[in-house]
Amino acid sequence: MAPPKGQKVEGLSGPQRAAVLLLALGEEHGAELWKMFDEDEIRAVSIAMSQLGSIEALTVESLIVEFVSKMSATGAITGSLDRTELLLQKILPAQQVSLIMEEIRGPAGRNMWQKLSNVDGDVLANFLKNEYPQTAAVILSKIRTDHAAKVLAALPDDISTDVVHRMLKLEGVQKDALERIEETLRSEFVSNLSQTTRRDAHELMAEIFNSFDRQTESRFLNSLEEVNHDAAKRIRSLMFTFDDLVKLDPASMQTLMRSVDKMLLTKALKGANETVRKFFFSNMSTRAAKTMEDEMGALGPMRLKDVDEAQAAIVLTAKDLADKGEIMISKNRSEDELVY
Incomplete structure (x- = not known):
């Protein structure tokens, strides 16, 4: 489908073509298009529209037919940052792009x-x-x-x-x-x-590794250590794990324990090492600690995956409380220790 012969629209600029199409669509059908423009586009099209003067019907028809023809030839359209940048680089100066x-x-x-x-x-x-x-x-x-x-x-x-x-x-x-x-x-x-404001790549990877179960985490860290020991070491230092909860001060620990489900904590401690267990029990009454030990025994064998999920949920709760300023967490407690 070609534009009618005898009329050319090549001399019209982009804003002028847009102005003609919008005038042809009118207020009812063009309103939604206007809403999609930013302020600079509205300004450019408005200026072009005010300077158009009289446009012959065949010119309008040629422009519409050309537009529809190009659209139908293009088929489906996918917009993305990369495609936008490539298109702009063809029509605008590099600095402006x-x-x-x-x-x-x-x-x-x-x-x-x-x-x-x-x-x-x-x-x-x-x-x-x-x-x-x-x-x-x-x-x-x-x-x-x-x-x-x-x-x-x-x-x-x-x-x-x-x-x-x-x-x-x-x-x-x-x-x-x-x-x-x-x-x-x-x-x-x-x-x-x-x-x-770009995030440190090691911090991002530490958060990703925190979300792994311990077997996957160990596999990735060991592989990374073979090719980049320094990167693996830095990621390890930035990771905050269930074992790091022993660095919480007593007040923060009490706040955390009030915020987590008792059964979730029981499952998490079931797979914890003795140091972590003792730390949690030391922040409970003797009776509460004994009750939790009994409940851990009653759980019987547990899948490592279930333990990891419980521990990860408690770590996430700790991070949320820290974001709200309700507790203080530190990967390296020595940074906060006082020397007398």
Whole structure:
């Protein structure tokens, strides 16, 4: 199916073609497409639309037929980060593609201010403390109020007070000034955020290894040790296992034991070594410890997999409590010990 002869649309730019199609679709059918555009796309298409003038019916028909023809020839479409980047590299300068892809891979959000509302408060505060207070005031006035509160609280007192005063006096910000601030954020902050917040690979692997049963964990670590002893050693040091619970202080231990199911703990201790068992029993009353020992004996033989699952569930509970600030866990307790 070819476009009607005598009419050419090659001279139309991308935004102009989009503008023609949207005008042809009208408000009812085009509304959903407008919602999918970001602010820059809306601006580009709107400018093109305002400058189109009169478009002949055959030109519109040619454009629609060409569009449908290309779509049907393409077949199913799959979108991904890699395909997006490859396409952009063919039509945009390399630096612009890099900035766009960094934004896509960075914090989630439709526009710059929504992106900033998803950035950790301490990270954003660390960036803003080196900016002009007036700039910081504009930025904090544009993001979510609850997030602005976190950022202000993380700023040094002298800076945060100055920023608050400037926010109180803030009036309408000129469009070009706001665009300069957005461009600064895009080039100096958001584009570098993924690099500054990238997780350590060893920490990630330690968490993955923590989720293995002990046989799988041992198999992977032993294999890794043969080819990269240092990496295996670092992963071991970062892993937090059931045996590491003996490093909990008494208060944290009591909190943990109140938070786990009694039968789950019984199963976990069934397969624990004597040192770990004694530590747990020392944090119970004599009667409770004796009762648990009896229950462990009554369980009879247990599959190693069931023991591993019980221990992993308790470790996960400990990590959740630590994230909430209810207990303190440390892989190396010596870091927290006091020397008199």
